[in-house]
Every structure is written in C-alpha cells, then in structure tokens.
Amino acid sequence: MKRALITGITGQDGSYLTEFLLARGYEVHGLIRRSSSFNTGRIDHLHVDRHEGQPRMLLHFGDLSDGTGLRRALETIQPDEVYNLAAQSHVKVSFDMPEYSADIVGMGALRLLEAVRDHATHLNRPVRFYQAGSSEMFGAAPAPQNEKTPFHPRSPYAVAKVAAHWFTVNYREAYGLYACNGILFNHESPRRGETFVTRKITRAISRILAGRQAKLYLGNLDARRDWGFAGDYVEAMWLILQQPEPDDYVIATDQTHSVRAFLEEAFGLVRRNWQDFVELDPRYLRPAEVDLLLGDASKARQKLNWTPKVDFKALVRMMLRADMIDEGLDPDAFMD
Ligand code: NDP
Numbered sequence: 001m002k003r004a005l006i007t008g009i010t011g012q013d014g015s016y017l018t019e020f021l022l023a024r025g026y027e028v029h030g031l032i033r034r035s036s037s038f039n040t041g042r043i044d045h046l047h048v049d050r051h052e053g054q055p056r057m058l059l060h061f062g063d064l065s066d067g068t069g070l071r072r073a074l075e076t077i078q079p080d081e082v083y084n085l086a087a088q089s090h091v092k093v094s095f096d097m098p099e100y101s102a103d104i105v106g107m108g109a110l111r112l113l114e115a116v117r118d119h120a121t122h123l124n125r126p127v128r129f130y131q132a133g134s135s136e137m138f139g140a141a142p143a144p145q146n147e148k149t150p151f152h153p154r155s156p157y158a159v160a161k162v163a164a165h166w167f168t169v170n171y172r173e174a175y176g177l178y179a180c181n182g183i184l185f186n187h188e189s190p191r192r193g194e195t196f197v198t199r200k201i202t203r204a205i206s207r208i209l210a211g212r213q214a215k216l217y218l219g220n221l222d223a224r225r226d227w228g229f230a231g232d233y234v235e236a237m238w239l240i241l242q243q244p245e246p247d248d249y250v251i252a253t254d255q256t257h258s259v260r261a262f263l264e265e266a267f268g269l270v271r272r273n274w275q276d277f278v279e280l281d282p283r284y285l286r287p288a289e290v291d292l293l294l295g296d297a298s299k300a301r302q303k304l305n306w307t308p309k310v311d312f313k314a315l316v317r318m319m320l321r322a323d324m325i326d327e328g329l330d331p332d333a334f335m336d
C-alpha cells in the first residue's frame, strides 16, 4: 500500500486529493493545525475511528512553521509521496500579513523540502514531492501563460510561491530529488473557502434567495481568471507524481472569464439581475491586481493525458446548487 503525506489536508484541495488517493488504495496521512475550534469539516466524512475500524486516513498535528515537527512527521509516516498543499492561500490577506504569508508559503516549502531531502538520504528511500504552485506566480505576465512564461508576481503570496517554485526546482537539480511543481490556475468547488470570489458569490445568491442577505459587496469585477473544478485538478497533482521523470506542469482549462461574467452566469441561473444586488466595497480592492490569467495546459494534455471534465457553466451551477441546498432551498424550484 502506498503512503501519502498531505500538508493542507483540511483545505479544499486536501479534501479532494484525500478522496482521490483513498479510492486508489493509498494510506493517506494529513498534517493538521491545532485550532481552538474544529477545522476538519471538509474531511470528517472520511474519518474512521481507530477503535472501530482500520482507518486509511490518519491525521497528525503539525505546522509548516515548525521544521522539527515536519521531520518527525516524515520519520513516523515514511511516505512515498508528499503533497505540499498547505498555505496562507488568500491573496488579499497576504497584503495584510506579508511576513507570515511568506514564512508559510515560501519558507514552509523549504522546511518541508529539507525534511524530505534528509529523510530520503538517511533512509535511502525514494520520496516524491509535489509543490502546489499557482498561476498567481505569472501575475502581470502576458496571457496565455505556460511553463515557459516568466513569472511576474503581484502579491506577497505570489512572490512567496515563486520562491517555493524555485526551491523545488533547485532541490530537483541539486539533490536529484523527485520534486515537481504543479502550476495550477484557479480551481473552485462547493468546498471552496467562503471568502474567495466564486464561493462568495454563489453563497450570497443562496442567502439572498433565502431572505438572509440583501446585498453582495465586492471589489474588482474586471479581473479575469481561468476557473476549473478542484476535483479535476487533484487528479493532475497525482498524475504529475506518477511520471518517469520529475517535471513542472501548468494545469488550466485554457478559458478565461471575468468576475462580472461569473456574476452574470450565477445570477442568470436563478433569473436575477446581479446589478440589483452587487455593490462596490473598495476594501476588497488589492494594492496590486492580477488582471488576466489564461492558462495554456497543452503540455499536461500531451504528457499527462489530463483534461478538465467540468467546464465554467457546469462549475457555476454545481457551486450554486450546493449552496442552495446548504441554505435549505430546493435548487430545482429556482433553476431550469
Ligand atoms: P485552502 O486555503 O482551502 O487550504 C489551505 C490549507 O493549508 C488548509 O488545510 C490550512 O489549514 C493549511 N494551512 C494554512 N496554514 C498552515 C500552516 N501554517 N501549517 C500547516 N497548514 C497550514 O487552499 P486550497 O485547498 O484552495 O489550495 C491548496 C494549495 O494550492 C495552497 O497551497 C494554495 O496556495 C494552492 N493553490 C490553490 C489554487 C486554487 O485555486 N484553489 C490555485 C493554485 C494554487 P486550516 O484548515 O487549519 O486553515
């Protein structure tokens, strides 16, 4: 049985990747942060009590700021594959907390790579490493963006992701580590954090329909993103680690839509006019914005045989339906 270690297992991607790996027979170990309230809501449905069965998902306390803990986790788990998904992943928050964001996103990746390197060397066992890179690293670089596009990051988060990217490349080149970067464009799902713009919109629509919210306050509606479905993207993470040679890949749908287009699609599904509900709140504007992200994932298509299955319209519908059900509404009463 293969063993995987996932940092960030409690996040959107961590939960889908855990489901994916469990279905392929893996034993999945996840690093979780101690929190004063429960933070495992996205993976609770995968939990099996040790006293009642043979769990294949096992959780360990840890934090990317704590290198000693990372080393201990590797010693205990002895994983075949390590997926580094943990991050302070909110771009706007990274302007408010730049040092912390850079420490977790950039230095955190380095701490984990150091731990993996030593573990692999001392025990002479191969460990494959996946780094969760981001289209934010391209930032202001002209579209379409692929593996050859130079980075031009526009936020502390993105700068730190660029550092993590190059740490990963460096450990591959310097130590022969099987270490790969997935450069993933935005991917969403019903499990997306509530403060990212797509989920903020679908959740707000459901609350408006339920009579629990009147207005939706947003920032820049002109930004364009290449939005895919998280469930499709975790398959790409796994495929990246199954190749004969380690390499870096852009993962995207190769289509882009503005925030405004997302609003039109989502409000349109429930036959409402978004202009009646959306107001600008300048607090949601960013000191530096990324205007246009549009991926070119042809390398992943050719080498990984990966293609996204869920398109933009299906994604918006899926997220809206899930939020309406959460809100106690019957989606079929509102949507065609
Ligand atoms: P989420 O924000 O949903 O999840 C982040 C995860 O990281 C959570 O499990 C969180 O724990 C954990 N985490 C945060 N800080 C620390 C820390 N100091 N130590 C250990 N764990 C920590 O992100 P996503 O699932 O959306 O994204 C996964 C990864 O992919 C991230 O690295 C993100 O930057 C990157 N990415 C995401 C994209 C997307 O569109 N979703 C696109 C490109 C890259 P807790 O639950 O306790 O907060």
Ligand code: GDR
Pocket: 089, 090, 091, 092, 133, 134, 135, 136, 184, 185, 186, 187, 195, 196, 197, 198, 200, 217, 218, 219, 220, 221, 223, 224, 225, 259, 284, 285, 286, 289, 290
């Ligand atoms: P992003 O996602 O910054 O691309 O990072 P987010 O959904 O936060 O923003 C997308 C675009 O929408 C604009 N926007 C707003 N954004 C938020 N969050 N809230 C608002 O009210 C709002 N109004 C307009 C933003 O300005 C932006 O242009 C996500 C994260 O998952 C990163 O971790 C990941 O690396 C990238 O995607 C790829």
